[in-house]
Amino acid sequence: MQYSFFINLTHAGSLVFGSLILLWAISLKFKDASLIDIFWGFGFLLVAVACLVMSQDNTLYTTILTALPILWGIRLTLYLAKRNIGHGEDKRYIAMRKRAERKGLSENNWRLRTLFTIFFGQGLLIMIISAPILFASAHASNSPEITIGPLVYIGVIIWIIGFLFEAIGDAQLSTFMKKNSNFKGKDADKPVLNLGLWKYTRHPNYFGNACIWWGIWLVACNSNFGWATILSPLLMTLLLTRISGRDLLERQMKQRSAYASYIEKTNSFIPWFPKK
Template sequence: MMTLVWLISLWRKDASVVDIFWGLGFVLVAWTNYALSPQPSVYHLLLPLLTTIWGVRLSVHLFWRNHGKPEDYRYAAMREHWGAAFPWVSLLTVFALQGAVMWIVSLPLQVGIALADRQIVWLIVLGVLGWAKGLFFEAVGDWQLARFRANPDNQGQVLNTGLWRYTRHPNYYGDFVVWWSLYLVAVGQSGAWWTAIGPAAMSIFLMKVSGVTLLEHSLSKKKPGYAEYVARTNAFFPGLPKRS
């Protein structure tokens, strides 16, 4: 799938398409594992269904947000730096890398679906409730930000209302909760505690690599009032705003 998306990016001259297919990749992983299960039953359906709701929502949102816009500045900067070599560099450092990360992060899905032979009910219920909370933070956070950006009067301003009053990155926090919750469901179905490597990897990327850290660096340069917002609002985990 990632190779096909890479070919689409060459045709469109826009590597940003990789972001749109991120969520759908996990959907593909989940349903492939379901299809390959020796005797798929109703117990095998829970993880694919939860993953599909999460992944399709994310991909539709990113398609709607990016449609008609130029290539993301990160990929545009890479394209300018590498010149004619960019297609091959992007294949390895963008598309293949994201495919590898997707495989690691999705370990709870792979194992939880394939080995759904037990039912630790309380753990599964806890996971589903956590997944709903994470999806709420992610979807509502994205919606509030989109509505804020749609108002021309907010150009250059900082969104500090709604969920954004309690965390500077409610959508990333929601993603974090979704993946740890899917892990709980997977453990409840398979007992494979070791697959925590998946949500742990996602957490590292969200908080330290391509998520919060990269975005904070960009926002601190673009928005004059962002320093004050940082002083009052938690970076990741929600909490009451601090006094200025």
């Protein structure tokens, strides 16, 4: 099993980091480091495809295990590509570039920094979070007789709930943003989305994303020692709530007057009925 795991890790890692180098070169041409954001879901898709291709026996279990991140990766990549392409570099990367310029960092050094911190940094996260797929597919490859247990069914149900929350939440946000794209007032007076799923949680898309990876982990737990990859959903949840997701976004949103009332009435992450 160890041999199969390292085979999966080597092939998936080569595919992910090779793609990142190509994407980095494209980002230099267009001076747009935010292209990396579109790659996030696609990177997990590549890992799952590599594991599926390297599997000695594509059993029903292996198919389910790899289909979940592939379907999620396709949807998220298409959504982010449609949302981001043609809108220029994200302000986060513009700010990073300006800080580097103020510190006297040369253009060549800045380019190398983006490769190793932004692009390869995301690649490392993808490989760590993909541990359940890498590990469980390796085990399944050596145990073709593996059966579909209750954890697989529970994991798939949680994944479906998460997928719907993320997809519907993103669609509702896109509609809201389009409807208010011509808002002319002050930034503090911008309206806040509090309808649909956003009535029950301030971040339905992030909640859905977390559920997706807890579901994948549960499917992986059907294999021996799959539970040992629990760092994967924990890290994804941490990213979504503390590092680059909810907390970062809410620091920016709190300047809006309507957002304070929204915070008081609406659960931060786990959906529940709004407070009266």
